[in-house]
Amino acid sequence: MSFAADFVALKQIGADPAGGWSRLAFSAADNAAHDWLLEAGRAAGLAARYDAFGNAILRLEGTEPRPALLIGSHLDTVRNGGAFDGAIGVLAGLEILRRLRASGQPGAPVEAISFRDEEGRFGPFTGSRAMMGQHDPDALAKARAADGEALAEVMAGSGFSPANAPRALSGIAGYLELHIEQGPVLEQAGCPLGIVTAIAGQERLSLRFTGQADHAGTAPMDLRRDAFAGAARFATAFRDLICAAGDPALRGTIGVVKLSPNQGNVVPGEVTLGLEIRSTDGGTLPRLRQRVLALAQEIAGQEQLGLRIRALYSESPVPMDPALQEALVASAAELGHRALCLPSGANHDAGILGRLVPSAMIFVPSIGGRSHCPEEETGPAPIEAAIDVLHHAVMTLRRARA
Amino acid sequence: MSFAADFVALKQIGADPAGGWSRLAFSAADNAAHDWLLEAGRAAGLAARYDAFGNAILRLEGTEPRPALLIGSHLDTVRNGGAFDGAIGVLAGLEILRRLRASGQPGAPVEAISFRDEEGRFGPFTGSRAMMGQHDPDALAKARAADGEALAEVMAGSGFSPANAPRALSGIAGYLELHIEQGPVLEQAGCPLGIVTAIAGQERLSLRFTGQADHAGTAPMDLRRDAFAGAARFATAFRDLICAAGDPALRGTIGVVKLSPNQGNVVPGEVTLGLEIRSTDGGTLPRLRQRVLALAQEIAGQEQLGLRIRALYSESPVPMDPALQEALVASAAELGHRALCLPSGANHDAGILGRLVPSAMIFVPSIGGRSHCPEEETGPAPIEAAIDVLHHAVMTLRRARA
Incomplete structure (x- = not known):
């Protein structure tokens, strides 16, 4: 054989x-x-x-x-x-x-x-x-x-x-x-x-942005608290942060996105992002995690959204x-x-x-x-x-x- | 009575x-x-x-x-x-x-x-x-x-x-x-x-961004074609476009977001956005629709994503x-x-x-x-x-x- x-x-x-x-x-x-x-x-x-x-x-x-x-x-x-x-x-x-x-x-x-x-x-x-x-x-x-x-x-x-x-x-x-x-x-x-x-190693986090579900026709743009608008801004800033670190072994991924109610004519009231960061440097992970969470809090504040953070998994x-x-x-x-x-x-x-x-x-x-x-x-x-x-x-x- | x-x-x-x-x-x-x-x-x-x-x-x-x-x-x-x-x-x-x-x-x-x-x-x-x-x-x-x-x-x-x-x-x-x-x-x-x-009136569109599903741990950031990263950038630019129009009766909403495979450890290979624009001005809708689609095409190009556009509904x-x-x-x-x-x-x-x-x-x-x-x-x-x-x-x- x-x-x-x-x-x-x-x-x-x-x-x-x-x-x-x-x-x-x-x-x-x-x-x-x-x-x-x-x-x-x-x-x-x-x-x-x-x-x-x-x-x-x-x-x-x-x-x-x-x-x-x-x-x-x-x-x-x-x-x-x-x-x-x-x-x-x-x-x-x-x-x-x-x-x-x-x-x-x-x-x-x-x-x-x-x-x-x-x-x-x-x-x-x-x-x-x-x-x-x-x-x-x-x-x-x-x-x-x-x-x-x-x-x-x-x-x-x-x-x-x-x-x-x-x-x-x-x-x-x-x-x-x-x-x-x-x-x-x-x-x-x-x-x-x-x-x-x-x-x-990796850090997996779940970030839930909570705004207000509104009728997409009747809610004026300036009175909305659109959870997906906030989550999308965060996603872009998150990728920028990972790429700006200049570490080719660093990875940052948002692989899961769940909207509620996820309906065409309703402003998203809630968005949950499943996010992970991977690094071969044990010191990088907790540092970056802090920066990512600060970023999420900053954007949630600007967008008048609630933010709930759950740590799903952590591995050095x-x-x-x-x-x-x-x-x-x-x-x-x-x-x-x-x-x-x-x-x-x-x-x-x-x-x-x-x-x-x-x-x-x-x-x-x-x-x-x-x-x-x-x-x-x-x-x-x-x-x-x-x-x-x-x-x-x-x-x-x-x-x-x- | x-x-x-x-x-x-x-x-x-x-x-x-x-x-x-x-x-x-x-x-x-x-x-x-x-x-x-x-x-x-x-x-x-x-x-x-x-x-x-x-x-x-x-x-x-x-x-x-x-x-x-x-x-x-x-x-x-x-x-x-x-x-x-x-x-x-x-x-x-x-x-x-x-x-x-x-x-x-x-x-x-x-x-x-x-x-x-x-x-x-x-x-x-x-x-x-x-x-x-x-x-x-x-x-x-x-x-x-x-x-x-x-x-x-x-x-x-x-x-x-x-x-x-x-x-x-x-x-x-x-x-x-x-x-x-x-x-x-x-x-x-x-x-x-x-x-x-x-x-x-309203225009409802479905935009599908197609990249490449990759392992979130093994795919380096600079080799990714992350469909959600592109979709998120588009979502932010879309809202900016609607708000910048300065028309209080105008509405733009992304109410539906669907990822594939929507899994924590996989770079999103495909994202479909359900989007609508509403306006009381019959001329605004087709004009804005064109600008929104041009924006989606521009971002898809920059992110090396495919883009498929489907018109779902149109009403003056x-x-x-x-x-x-x-x-x-x-x-x-x-x-x-x-x-x-x-x-x-x-x-x-x-x-x-x-x-x-x-x-x-x-x-x-x-x-x-x-x-x-x-x-x-x-x-x-x-x-x-x-x-x-x-x-x-x-x-x-x-x-x-x-």
């Missing part, structure tokens, strides 16, 4: 007649993909098992009982997602274990892991957080998908349990993840590989481990592949493990920057290069720590 | 346990209200009938066979609407017919009419348009409410027909309507009465009849009531009849500018004044044309 053959085989599982792949976490397709992975691992002579949460673990034992190097990603997809996101990282791990086993070289144990529910059907990074013991047990036991399905119910009969399945950190030497970039940077730079410097940046980054950079150089160091604006399982164990990531370009859609694609050459670089780095790291 | 007693009686019909009144057009409550009106008319010694569409007509015959003066409005409400919108205009007509009959004075025939479906459950101004013969017969026969109910079905068994019920224009001398302002102008001016100069202004306006102004002056001349930003049955027969309207203040809600209210004094002024004007007009 080979990566290419594995990829063809995996694409048979969860292909959606409506387009792309739908391997929603703990769905029949997702379970089948994970069963297939364990089978493929066993066929390659590896120890293969699920942990108590259902994360799939393939293991090549080391020549002595030392902490393992983990290579991981995920097999689940969003609905009508792509074939590459997560999947190529897991299959890269399987491929590298096969190569390491065939080489017979001594060194530390290495594992390939597929974390469950990276796409967050039952919450953000449910599987890797379970392995790191990061869940509030009560909340996890009651976790439900947006479609109403309960985690406990979809796990019923599988032998898995909606509880933390913590693993001893002393048994983990480090974590490496290969993933698609999901953005346009590598493609635009014409570079096949990216070495991630840090995973951005996760710097990638310098030694692991360096190992990836050196391997790329040694194999003659160009690699660009870049931050990850998206979060990954490496952002969960990276808070507790040394972690690093290697990116491959997303064609057109697309992901989470059937059109998601990465050329075969960058994937092959990334697997080679990751393999080379793992060989070095196994030996280096031997 | 009196206006006050009629108003108390009518409020018993269609009161909604969830708040306000729900006399949706051709619902049981709406039918009951119209049956009650015909009964009240008969009890007052008037001829009372439905036309073929279900519009309710009370008539005081004149002393000679001449065109009739019509006084009208509507008894239907929006869901959870108020007690005043439409209802007080119909009851004013009934009250004036009672006074005219009691006076025994000679003159032209006078009618009080309740037009069906003013609130547009089955389309804009379905009842008055049926009486004016303005419907496309095929479309009307197939008309459905947003809740799926078909006009033909709700009419079944009532003897009404989903077809035009055109009335000879030669039989109509003019149309007068008393209505709540549904805006804040009279209240803020401290004036009990408004004489409408014109009913605003309807000036009120100068002689009828003058009769109302003179009556108010004679009875010692202050009256403000103002345009109507909202459309009314007078906007339908006014295209074909001389028409005019008298407004009473809406407390807080509220309407279409349980809190809709108008004090008793302005209503009484408006009925007196309308009664006086009708007496004058009946005689004047005798």
